[in-house]
Amino acid sequence: MKIYKSQDIKSMNKIFRLNLINSITGIKPANLIGTKSKDNFENLAIFSSVVHLGSNPALLAMVSRPQHDGLKDTYANIKETGYYTINHVSSDFIEKAHYTSAKLEREISEFEIMNLDAEYSENFYAPFVLQSHLKIGMKYIEGIDLPNGCILIIGEVEMIQVPEKSINELGQINLENHEAVGISGLDTYYSLKKLKQFSYAHKNEIPDFKD
Amino acid sequence: MKIYKSQDIKSMNKIFRLNLINSITGIKPANLIGTKSKDNFENLAIFSSVVHLGSNPALLAMVSRPQHDGLKDTYANIKETGYYTINHVSSDFIEKAHYTSAKLEREISEFEIMNLDAEYSENFYAPFVLQSHLKIGMKYIEGIDLPNGCILIIGEVEMIQVPEKSINELGQINLENHEAVGISGLDTYYSLKKLKQFSYAHKNEIPDFKD
Numbered sequence: 001m002k003i004y005k006s007q008d009i010k011s012m013n014k015i016f017r018l019n020l021i022n023s024i025t026g027i028k029p030a031n032l033i034g035t036k037s038k039d040n041f042e043n044l045a046i047f048s049s050v051v052h053l054g055s056n057p058a059l060l061a062m063v064s065r066p067q068h069d070g071l072k073d074t075y076a077n078i079k080e081t082g083y084y085t086i087n088h089v090s091s092d093f094i095e096k097a098h099y100t101s102a103k104l105e106r107e108i109s110e111f112e113i114m115n116l117d118a119e120y121s122e123n124f125y126a127p128f129v130l131q132s133h134l135k136i137g138m139k140y141i142e143g144i145d146l147p148n149g150c151i152l153i154i155g156e157v158e159m160i161q162v163p164e165k166s167i168n169e170l171g172q173i174n175l176e177n178h179e180a181v182g183i184s185g186l187d188t189y190y191s192l193k194k195l196k197q198f199s200y201a202h203k204n205e206i207p208d209f210k211d
Numbered sequence: 212m213k214i215y216k217s218q219d220i221k222s223m224n225k226i227f228r229l230n231l232i233n234s235i236t237g238i239k240p241a242n243l244i245g246t247k248s249k250d251n252f253e254n255l256a257i258f259s260s261v262v263h264l265g266s267n268p269a270l271l272a273m274v275s276r277p278q279h280d281g282l283k284d285t286y287a288n289i290k291e292t293g294y295y296t297i298n299h300v301s302s303d304f305i306e307k308a309h310y311t312s313a314k315l316e317r318e319i320s321e322f323e324i325m326n327l328d329a330e331y332s333e334n335f336y337a338p339f340v341l342q343s344h345l346k347i348g349m350k351y352i353e354g355i356d357l358p359n360g361c362i363l364i365i366g367e368v369e370m371i372q373v374p375e376k377s378i379n380e381l382g383q384i385n386l387e388n389h390e391a392v393g394i395s396g397l398d399t400y401y402s403l404k405k406l407k408q409f410s411y412a413h414k415n416e417i418p419d420f421k422d
Binding site for chain 1: 212213214215216217220223224225226227228229230231232233234235236237238239240241242259260261262263264265266267268269270271272274297299302305306307309310311312313314315324325326332333345347352353355357358359360361363365368369370371372373374375378381382383384385386387391392393395396397398399400401402403404405406407408409410411412413414417418420421
């Protein structure tokens with residue numbers, strides 16, 4: 001077992017710390033965020049920080065890096081248009097998804113460079129990723145400044161597209177059925193295999209765990 | 212493909228919506244949060260919302276459900292003592308981890324009921340989970356109220372314990388090596404298999420994705 005204390009973490013090599021802290025939270029979801037600026041430049045960027053806030057209203061959040069040097073394309077587009085999409089990354093396009101993290105000029109579309117197709121379903125303003133299996137249309141609610149300069153982008157779910165094979169009669173999604181992947185750290189992708197499903201944890205139905 | 216629009220989501224059966232919205236973000240990390248009240252009652256609760264905020268300072272966040280009916284044990288303990296632990300759930304104790312979500316009285320320790328062992332390493336105030344392989348000691352920084360009543364709990368990493376086999380010379384964690392698991396929705400657990408690791412996405416090194 002390796003132990004790193006507060007002082008070790010503060011004095012660590014920068015790259016080592018970046019890798020370590022980015023990977024200690026465990027597996028992270030892999031999603032592509034699709035946006036389009038007011039003047040019609042499309043943008044696509046991978047995020048591993050999408051998180052559930054509540055189901056009624058249906059709210060999701062994601063963390064955007066500090067924008068001290070001017071707004072990045074994703075956040076700028078979300079703020080000026082009010083819409084974005086969240087698209088699950090599947091195993092057959094992880095390399096394309098990963099390279100959307102490269103810094104490209106605002107006028108260059110990651111859709112084009114990565115050879116992914118922008119899909120405009122149901123007249124939704126922001127582009128979905130055609131190759132993605134589970135796609136969510138989001139309406140921007142607000143951006144909350146966090147103590148380290150990051151921004152928590154909160155939005156409401158406006159539309160969901162999900163393959164028939166991935167959803168059951170209770171509304172549960174099977175991530176394995178559309179080969180959704182997870183991310184560890186900044187650059188490592190994992191496939192998912194369903195292990196076990198439990199029932200709701202009622203107090204009176206806790207198994208006897210004593211040996 | 213099934214499509215749910217805004218009005219469908221608002222008028223959905225409550226359980227169906229709960230399951231659907233809880234699972235659309237993709238895979239979520241499975242972590243047990245360990246706390247101890249000022250009067251020494253231990254608590255353990257599963258969270259699937261731990262998210263990375265930044266590596267210097269090393270900040271992590273997690274989402275706590277609304278606490279309108281009084282503070283829940285985890286958040287109450289964090290606020291009154293300033294410390295908590297984050298412990299990766301591995302495949303060999305997912306059932307015990309899952310049942311920590313049952314509502315137990317404050318005086319009852321989930322460690323005891325689930326037959327998991329509280330570990331006090333390096334005199335850290337909050338209990339770690341002995342059975343967990345990757346364990347993080349956290350210092351509470353602040354709680355931010357979110358628009359739906361949830362609270363974003365932000366903390367700084369004070370200590371990390373990680374198995375030698377799970378970390379490489381660059382600080383990257385291999386989640387498969389200690390059988391860390393992910394969660395979908397409220398009750399389904401997935402195992403992880405490393406698929407692929409890419410290099411940093413430099414603009415000039417993007418592969419040619421055109422067919």
